[in-house]
Amino acid sequence: QVQLNDVPDYRQAPAQTEASLKLSKTLKKNGFTFVGPTTCYAFMQAVGMVNDHENDCMSR
Numbered sequence: 599q600v601q602l603n604d605v606p607d608y609r610q611a612p613a614q615t616e617a618s619l620k621l622s623k624t625l626k627k628n629g630f631t632f633v634g635p636t637t638c639y640a641f642m643q644a645v646g647m648v649n650d651h652e653n654d655c656m657s658r
Contacts, residue, residue, distance in 0.1 A: 602649045602658075611650045614639045 605611045618639035625633040642648045651658040 600646060600649050605650050605652050608650075608652055612639070615648075618642060 601617070603611070614635035619635040621638045621642070622633050622635045625638070639648070643650060649658065
């Protein structure tokens, strides 16, 4: 299920969320490195878990 965020302006898009923080902590517990919440959030965007397109974007 894709998380569709309310983003009226790209400058208001979050850099991290509670979900990315939890993912980061879980990965670190399992021995991964360089997996902070911002990196995890970028990964979540890249694989399509999160949609942060602006509200009026045609790709939304």
